[in-house]
Amino acid sequence: MTSRRQMLTQGAALLGASSAGLLLPQTALAQSGKIRVGFMLPYTGTYAQLGVAIENGVRMAINEQGGKLGGREIEWFKVDDESEPSKGIENANKLVQRDKVDVIIGTVHSGVQMGIHKVARDSGVLSLIPNAGVHAATRALCAPNVFRTSFSNSQPTMALGETMVKRGHKKAVWITHKYAAGDEAFEGFRDSYTKAGGTIVKELGLPFPNVEFQALLTEIAALKPDAVACFFAGGAAAKFMKDFAAAGLKGKIALYGSGFLTEGVIEAAGPAAEGVMTTLHYADSLDTKRNHEFRLAYAKTFKMQPDVYAVQGYDTGLLLIQGANAVKGDLSQKPALYKAMEGAVIDSPRGKWTMSKAHNPVQDMYLREVVKGENKVLGVAVKALADSGAGCRL
Ligand code: BEZ
Numbered sequence: 458m459t460s461r462r463q464m465l466t467q468g469a470a471l472l473g474a475s476s477a478g479l480l481l482p483q484t485a486l487a488q489s490g491k492i493r494v495g496f497m498l499p500y501t502g503t504y505a506q507l508g509v510a511i512e513n514g515v516r517m518a519i520n521e522q523g524g525k526l527g528g529r530e531i532e533w534f535k536v537d538d539e540s541e542p543s544k545g546i547e548n549a550n551k552l553v554q555r556d557k558v559d560v561i562i563g564t565v566h567s568g569v570q571m572g573i574h575k576v577a578r579d580s581g582v583l584s585l586i587p588n589a590g591v592h593a594a595t596r597a598l599c600a601p602n603v604f605r606t607s608f609s610n611s612q613p614t615m616a617l618g619e620t621m622v623k624r625g626h627k628k629a630v631w632i633t634h635k636y637a638a639g640d641e642a643f644e645g646f647r648d649s650y651t652k653a654g655g656t657i658v659k660e661l662g663l664p665f666p667n668v669e670f671q672a673l674l675t676e677i678a679a680l681k682p683d684a685v686a687c688f689f690a691g692g693a694a695a696k697f698m699k700d701f702a703a704a705g706l707k708g709k710i711a712l713y714g715s716g717f718l719t720e721g722v723i724e725a726a727g728p729a730a731e732g733v734m735t736t737l738h739y740a741d742s743l744d745t746k747r748n749h750e751f752r753l754a755y756a757k758t759f760k761m762q763p764d765v766y767a768v769q770g771y772d773t774g775l776l777l778i779q780g781a782n783a784v785k786g787d788l789s790q791k792p793a794l795y796k797a798m799e800g801a802v803i804d805s806p807r808g809k810w811t812m813s814k815a816h817n818p819v820q821d822m823y824l825r826e827v828v829k830g831e832n833k834v835l836g837v838a839v840k841a842l843a844d845s846g847a848g849c850r851l
Contacts, residue, residue: 482524497563514770529785545572567591567637597816598849609844611645616736616822618649626684635662642688685789690717695725702729721764740834751806815846
């Protein structure tokens, strides 16, 4: 039998635990402190500039709403992932296990994303992908707690092939950094280009982040295709366009790309970028009130021009705000949080977009051309393009 003394002692212990917050229901606990938001992005290396633009975009969206999420203050955490896949799991665990973040925002590089993805699936932490397009994240390995606000790697190039053939470029060479992003971008290009009647005469590649293009450009010159199509981004994209021009190919062989080729690097590439045509879910010159206002506010705040990465970061912020508002800041209410994010319509500078069942944007793809240092939109190449989501059972 329990003695009165034992009951009193247990009662006091319970009181102590409850006043220390240990026995509060999970929801009350979750709402009492700050929301912990972790950025895992590249802040060094070829993709450093992309990481900065994404973080700027996220912060801008949240600051526009008073700097809170569902009424709660935010505590920020940051890890530089260096675009290094071998450190992906370890870096994601710094945020999840050490810093105990409620949400992880990252990353840029598809290989690193797979590390975050494993940690997100194992821990159940909310994972928002602001760039990396790796197919598995929203196809066979999709997960209820993982949402992408950017694109799948084959989405931009699905819009490229037909455009090139229509413009009379029927024989093409493909060139890329050899890793998931480039290989999956090739899938979209191959399918759309060959379906439209084009022939791919050669696939060329080099390991990421190598930028020694010379031997490959010599091979392209010898092959004499009508056009070159490619996937490069960040510092490598600027160097590729410059080396292409320096090799004497500009003006002789048309240069096309997945739109990352000309994002955030037009100034660095200089005249070599003029006339380059690409397909992407954003263009600087989109003539909408939303885009004009966004560009103005971003330039004023960060003293630099926004690009697609800044837009993706901004949209990540918008999605998180919608989710957090729906659960009044209590991110532990997972079914309600996910439902709100699944049903979100994001009013983005790129145009309105929605989430597919597999948690990837359904969005318009634009044909763009670099004119006087800007990505000018020539038209919509594909309307409301969705990734296949193959193998996802959400
Ligand atoms: C990727 O690795 O998924 C990626 C990197 C830069 C731009 C686009 C995609």
